Amino acid sequence: MPPNASIVLLILQANIKRGKRVSTAKAFLTKDVIARDNLDIVLNARVTKLLLKGQRVTGVKFSRAGKVNLAYTRSEVILSAGAIATPQILMLSGIGSPDHLNAHGIPVRVPLWGVGNNMQSHVGVGEVIYTLKAPVAYNPVRLALNPGNYLTYLFNGDGPLSSVSGFEALGNIRTGLASANTSWPDIAINLIALHINTDGGAIYRNSVNMKPSYFNRNFNDLKLREGFTLLPSVLHPYSRGTIRLKSRNPFEPPLINANYFDDDRDVETVLQGIKKCLAIGDSPKLKKFGARLHRKPNPLCITYGQFGSDSYWRCVIRHFSYTLYHDVGTCKMGPDSDPEAVVDSRLKVYGLDNLRIGKS
Numbered sequence: 577m578p579p580n581a582s583i584v585l586l587i588l589q590a591n592i593k594r595g596k597r598v599s600t601a602k603a604f605l606t607k608d609v610i611a612r613d614n615l616d617i618v619l620n621a622r623v624t625k626l627l628l629k630g631q632r633v634t635g636v637k638f639s640r641a642g643k644v645n646l647a648y649t650r651s652e653v654i655l656s657a658g659a660i661a662t663p664q665i666l667m668l669s670g671i672g673s674p675d676h677l678n679a680h681g682i683p684v685r686v687p688l689w690g691v692g693n694n695m696q697s698h699v700g701v702g703e704v705i706y707t708l709k710a711p712v713a714y715n716p717v718r719l720a721l722n723p724g725n726y727l728t729y730l731f732n733g734d735g736p737l738s739s740v741s742g743f744e745a746l747g748n749i750r751t752g753l754a755s756a757n758t759s760w761p762d763i764a765i766n767l768i769a770l771h772i773n774t775d776g777g778a779i780y781r782n783s784v785n786m787k788p789s790y791f792n793r794n795f796n797d798l799k800l801r802e803g804f805t806l807l808p809s810v811l812h813p814y815s816r817g818t819i820r821l822k823s824r825n826p827f828e829p830p831l832i833n834a835n836y837f838d839d840d841r842d843v844e845t846v847l848q849g850i851k852k853c854l855a856i857g858d859s860p861k862l863k864k865f866g867a868r869l870h871r872k873p874n875p876l877c878i879t880y881g882q883f884g885s886d887s888y889w890r891c892v893i894r895h896f897s898y899t900l901y902h903d904v905g906t907c908k909m910g911p912d913s914d915p916e917a918v919v920d921s922r923l924k925v926y927g928l929d930n931l932r933i934g935k936s
C-alpha cells in the first residue's frame with residue numbers, strides 16, 4: 577500500500593442468527609444431521625487417549641460421568657480438540673517429542689518432534705484508545721439504561737445489543753514491512769466501539785486478564801466514558817509458542833507458553849499498525865464525533881521515551897498485549913522433509929495410517 581493510500585475498515589462479518597452469534601455446532605449440527613443413523617454425539621465426554629496398535633489408531637479412550645469408555649473404529653479417527661488440547665491428547669498417547677514424553681514416563685509410540693510447537697496467534701496492543709464526545713460508542717451502561725434496546729433485541733434480534741461485542745469494523749492492511757514478494761496484508765485493525773474502562777471495570781478488565789494495579793494506574797480517568805479502541809494485531813507472526821504436558825494426568829491442563837512478541841519483528845509490525853490506527857482515529861470521519869486520543873502517559877513506558885515516540889509504543893505493545901485467541905499451528909502441516917511437521921497436506925498425521933487432525 578502506498579504511504580498516502582486511504583485505509584479502509586469494513587463492517588465486521590460474523591455468523592449471526594436473530595442477533596446472536598452462531599457456534600459451529602448450531603450452524604452444522606442441524607436437526608436432520610443429528611438424526612442421521614451413522615452419527616452418535618456423546619456429550620460431556622473427555623477423550624483422554626488414543627488407542628494404538630502398530631501404526632493404526634484403533635479407537636479412543638474417553639471418560640464420562642466418572643466412567644472410562646472405549647470407542648473403536650475400523651476406518652479413521654479425526655482428532656479436532658483445538659490448538660491446545662489436540663497436541664495434549666497426542667502427547668498423552670505417546671505421539672510427540674521423545675525427550676518430552678520420556679520426561680513424563682510416557683512410552684513413545686510415534687516420535688514426532690513438532691507436536692505442541694509452532695503455536696501462533698493474532699496478537700496486538702489494546703492501548704490505542706480514543707474518547708468521544710458524541711454518544712455513539714457501544715457503551716453497555718448507556719445501552720442497558722434504554723429499555724427500547726432490549727425490546728428490539730428480544731423481538732427483532734436487532735439493534736445495538738446484537739453487535740459483535742462492540743467489534744464494529746475491520747481492515748486488513750499492509751504496513752510496508754512485509755516482504756515485497758507477497759501481496760498479503762500483515763496487520764488487522766479492529767475498531768472496537770468501547771475501551772477497557774467503558775464499563776467501569778465490571779467485565780472487560782477481567783476478560784483481558786488485566787491486573788487491577790495496571791488498570792487503575794492507566795485507565796482510571798476513562799471510567800464509564802464514551803470511546804473506542806483501535807486494535808492493530810499481527811496477521812503473520814514470527815513468534816512461536818509451545819504447548820507442553822504439565823503431567824501425564826489427562827485432566828490437568830497443559831502448560832501454554834504463547835511467547836507473544838518474542839520476535840522483535842512482530843513488535844515492529846504492530847508499531848507500524850499503531851501509526852495507521854492514529855491516522856484513522858484522527859481522520860475527519862471520526863473527528864466529527866469528537867474523537868480524541870487518550871494521551872495519559874503509561875508510567876511504565878514513559879521512561880523509554882515521550883508519549884507517542886516509537887520507543888514508548890514498543891513498551892506499551894509489550895505491556896498491554898492483546899490476543900484475539902486465534903491460536904493455531906500446534907500440529908504443524910509440512911512436507912515429510914520438515915522435522916517439525918506433524919501432518920501432511922491431507923491433514924494425516926505422519927507415522928500413522930489412519931489419524932487426521934481437524935484444524936489446529
Ligand SMILES: Cc1cc2nc3c(=O)[nH]c(=O)nc-3n(C[C@H](O)[C@H](O)[C@H](O)COP(=O)(O)OP(=O)(O)OC[C@H]3O[C@@H](n4cnc5c(N)ncnc54)[C@H](O)[C@@H]3O)c2cc1C
Pocket residue numbers: 621622623624656657658659661662665900901902903934935936
Ligand atoms: C474469546 C474468543 C473469541 C473469538 N472470536 C473469534 C471471532 O470473532 N472470529 C473468529 O474467526 N474466531 C474467533 N475466535 C477463534 C475461534 O473460536 C477458533 O479459531 C476456533 O474455534 C478453533 O476451532 P477448532 O475446531 O480448532 O477448536 P475449538 O473450537 O476449540 O474446538 C475444540 C473442541 O474440542 C473439545 N475438546 C477439547 N479437548 C477435548 C477432549 N479431551 N475430549 C473431548 N473434547 C475435547 C472442546 O470442548 C471444543 O468443543 C475466538 C476465540 C475465543 C476464545
